[in-house]
Amino acid sequence: MKASLRQHKLLLMITLFFSIITAAAGVLIALVLQKVIDAALQGDRGLFREILVISVVYLLLLGVMGLIYNLCSKALIRNLTLSLRERVFRGIFSRKAEAFAASNTADYLSALTNDIKQLEDQYIQPLLQVMQNVVVFAASVLVLLYISPLVTAILAGCMVLIFIIPSLFGTALQTKQSAVSAQMSIFTIRLKDLLSGFEVIKSYAMGTYAGHKFQTENRQAADTRFAADRLFALNESVSQTLAILTQFAVVFVAAYLIITGNLSAGSLVALVQLSGGFVGPVLVIMENLPKIKGVRPVVERIDALSAQHHDTPAEQLDPQFNVALSANHLQFGYTPGQPVLKDVSLTLDKGKKYALAGPSGCGKSTLVKLLTGYYDRYEGTVELDGTNLKQLDTSRLQELVSTIHQNVYMFDSDIHFNICLHEEFSAEQLEEVLHTSGIHKFLEQTNGLQSPVGENGSQLSGGQRQRIAVARALIRNKPILILDEGTSAIDMQTAYEIEGRLLALEDLTLITITHNMNELMLGRYDEIIYMEEGRIAERGSLHELLAYGGRFHDFYTQKEAVTPSNEQQQPLLQEIDAV
Ligand SMILES: Nc1ncnc2c1ncn2[C@@H]1O[C@H](COP(=O)(O)OP(=O)(O)OP(=O)(O)O)[C@@H](O)[C@H]1O
Secondary structure (H helix, E strand, O other): OHHHHHHOHHHHHHHHHHHHHHHHHHHHHHHHHHHHHHHHHHOOHHHHHHHHHHHHHHHHHHHHHHHHHHHHHHHHHHHHHHHHHHHHHHHHHOOOHHHHHOOOHHHHHHHHHHHHHHHHHHHHHHHHHHHHHHHHHHHHHHHHHHHOHHHHHHHHHHHHHHHHHHHOOHHHHHHHHHHHHHHHHHHHHHHHHHHHOHHHHHHOOOHHHHHHHHHHHHHHHHHHHHHHHHHHHHHHHHHHHHHHHHHHHHHHHHHHHHHOOOOOHHHHHHHHHHHHHHHHHHHHHHHHHHHHHHOHHHHHHHHHHHOOOOOOOOOOEOOOOOOEEEEEEEEEOOEOOEOOEEEEEEEEEOOOEEEEEOOOOOOHHHHHHHHOOOOOOOEEEEEEOOEEHHHEOHHHHOOOEEEEOOOOOOOOOEHHHHHHOOOOOOHHHHHHHHHHOOHHHHHOOOOHHHOEOOHHHOOOOHHHHHHHHHHHHHOOOOOEEEEEOOOOOOOHHHHHHHHHHHHHOOOOEEEEEOOOOOHHHHOOOOEEEEEEOOEEEEEEOHHHHHHHOOHHHHHHHHHHOOOOOHHHHHHHHHHHHHO
């Protein structure tokens, strides 16, 4: 927050300057009133005309200054919210994947929408109002002292009351504001969950459940805000009542001074006007200070999200991959005391093809994530050409690895964008990956590369999305490719075609996580790494592992029963070999 205020320091100063000018000029109305009434009561026509001319000029200037101040304050609000959103967005994207995954994405959405709005309403605007009213207050005190020190003293007494009473609400308001932010975050998370589950809700007739769930969350969000608003209302009412009391005191004391011949009628009008300029600002300040104080937890949350997370190891070496990627005695768990990987050591040579197999939940995806720098809080080491991954520039590491996951994220754009993302590639490169990924097959049924894919690829089949993901990975020509069940949604023939083509890419180091126990396809991998319960149980070529007759053999024969037979696949694979 402070960084954003610093960034727009100049605009803040200009706004403050015009705020001071407008506020101070506003206070002068009281003097104009005093002079014009006294001139009228004295029947002084010359003075009356003079004040009239001054008033017209003064009004024009006040209007222009007011306009400049309003424009500046709107621009300041725009710039501050813009900069806050950008900082939060950059902060979120500077996080490592693990840190990002630690919060729900709806939580980030809530920060970027609800929290920023709350800052605008409860911090930026109140801050501007406080600044302006401090000036109005100071100017009013000066003019008041000039007209009547006694009335000024009475006003000061009342002001002490106005200050003390609302400050009692400060801490309670802070707690309530914090609760509003947390509840809005929960509401956004639940709402996102319900909207994302639209299809499941429809197909499992969960409409009533969804409606009820939404109603509960919506009510809780509204009730939490109402609880905070009730306290604000109480705070505001107390302040307003004290303000009226103060004005009454001024009128009665001033009237008494007229009776005793110590004040002119014009001065009474000026005092009433000024007491408004005295009490009003105090009121506005007292209403807004608790808001600014109360919104502090939101400011802290926004500051935490805006923080940049670029870790800078002592030496940041450029990653090189010419020989091997290796893991030595890796131990890792998501939850303390529950290891997912237990003393895993392996070496993956450049250009070789590896199939990672094993029962569901044995740690295959986790191992691959550690090998590619996704998590870094593990025991043991991961080395790229003998250099510890933790000494490497992690942002550059991504230039070496592509991963194709089972669930592929598609941007709401066309096929071309989803393959190239923001980068430029030649027509030849594009043509080649369209062929290797099998996209050319379904392009004929669409409007070509410019066909929209819909929200997260909703207009494509699962298999089509995975083919786009394959093309997206291949076009970048990175030396390591991870296929995390990345062709599981593609029809068998296309999946084999794609995998066959990847296996034929000589320089590519391919790591395929697979549940497909097909002899002919697995036989083409240099090595099968078979995992069980977080350990590498066996490794070797398919032929070696089957001949050994150990744990992999048992796993393979069980799986084989549900995998299409080799006889069924033989013609298909021959066809692939021919491609
Ligand atoms: N982000 C996570 N947070 C907590 N636990 C996790 C997380 N990801 C995976 N796990 C747990 O770690 C264990 C290993 O998961 P992993 O995804 O590595 O297994 P896998 O062998 O790839 O499984 P599958 O073949 O079903 O994809 C599982 O018990 C899983 O529940």
